[in-house]
Amino acid sequence: MSEKILVVDDDVDTLRLVGIMLERQGYKILAAENGQRALEIAAKEKPDLILLDIMMPDIDGFEIARRIRDDSVIGDTPIIMFTAKVQVGDKVTGLEAGADVYLTKPTQPRELFAQVKVLLARAKKPQPIHLPKSADRGHMIGVLAAKGGLGVSTLVINLGISVYRHVGKDVLVADFRPGSSDVSLYLGYSLPKGLTQLLKLTPSEINIDIIKRELITHNSGIRLLMASRHPKDVSQIEQIEKLEAIARQLPYLSKFVILDLGASLLPATQSLAQLCDEIIIVVEPTPNNVHQTQLLMEDLYALDIGGDRTRIVLINRVRTGVQLKWEQVQDDLKHKIDVVFTPAPELAYQAAMTSLPMVIQQPNSITAQQFEKLASTITQHILH
Structure with missing residues (x-):
């Protein structure tokens, strides 16, 4: 079953372009043009990953990330902030808000694909590790x-x-x-x-x-x-x-x-x-x-x-x-x-x-x- 990725961006052209690129990689795409819609889709569809812009007309990406992290059901969903805001302060704020990765626009598609692949692999349920009960980790x-x-x-x-x-x-x-x-x-x-x-x-x-x-x-x-x-x-x-x-x-x-x-x-x-x-x-x-x-x-x-x-x-x-x-x-x-x-x-x-x-x-x-x-x-x- 294809992983579901929620793409959140108020720019319709970006939303469409990124969605098409990710679909070609085999992912199922969910789209939201504003923060409120993003939160509604995230709660209902429980996406495997969220690709999140920061600058939105109603709720900015920082606040969306915070609300998702506070949600007991979807709080562990991987989040990639994908934004034109390049200042270090914005990057720090994004990471502190709960983003796993902070990418700035424009970026090479292969870098975006690599980050998506890594986060999805990491988010998968880990295989059980059979260790002795007395194991002392080095x-x-x-x-x-x-x-x-x-x-x-x-x-x-x-x-x-x-x-x-x-x-x-x-x-x-x-x-x-x-x-x-x-x-x-x-x-x-x-x-x-x-x-x-x-x-x-x-x-x-x-x-x-x-x-x-x-x-x-x-x-x-x-x-x-x-x-x-x-x-x-x-x-x-x-x-x-x-x-x-x-x-x-x-x-x-x-x-x-x-x-x-x-x-x-x-x-x-x-x-x-x-x-x-x-x-x-x-x-x-x-x-x-x-x-x-x-x-x-x-x-x-x-x-x-x-x-x-x-x-x-x-x-x-x-x-x-x-x-x-x-x-x-x-x-x-x-x-x-x-x-x-x-x-x-x-x-x-x-x-x-x-x-x-x-x-x-x-x-x-x-x-x-x-x-x-x-x-x-x-x-x-x-x-x-």
Whole structure:
């Protein structure tokens, strides 16, 4: 049965155009030209998602969102605010009123479709997770960047080993980048199949015992769930429900879980990021990447991931005098930088050639000390 989407906009042309685009994606469209009509349709039809304009002649979108959130029957309905109001204050007001996502007009149709797909997938009744009654949930960290090539996978692996050394407890590193995985390549594993095997199952079939069978223990002590490196398998990232079913259970398998989420915010990445207790954002000190990272942080904030749930790590990959100083990056991002990694190109090259992570290759190096600092910062508030 097609999901029902209520589109609310006082502009008839916008109402018609957006409705047609969404119908072509297979959704059933309900339309309302004013706030009162929107509330009536929402109460009667109970749509699966509401696409809501702000500026309306009777009741504005902010108030509509508040009333829907206060309704005991439809209060959990996903809401996307889709508006020409671009001020940060309006965005904050919209999110505080209850919007899940705030999009500004004009936007690319594929971005709108992606947000709709993510919210509908998230709103579906979650599959039951069969966990031991005494299960102690661990701490799950997602690592991502605004673009590729910044060292996300390198950080995930070396941080995992550093956390393991620091706390002496189980650490699980999971790669959620099918089709572009660097974790297995970095560690010298030829044909990893762990994530691929799990994605052959239905969400309800995925459980702790089955996930355990797909884990590999590295000689450093950390456990690994690895994704395929074959480019053709990149389509696996579209299996959002299955990826969520896997990720939800990982914290019950380990005290610390670190997810490689790669670059950008694909629909699946958004869903996985929201399951994490905190997010580490990798940035390099160049003007372009700082700007990209600002946009990434705005998008994470729109997903209610910001402030105390995010950490910034700055990685200098090359020795040069033309990059921004870390203080300037921190000021531009308006967020504390937890650790600054100094350039170590020779060590990084040796690690890649020998499949031996940097913190193992040279455990007393400055780089290893910087990873130890990050591990200590993360674990000090988690362990009692």
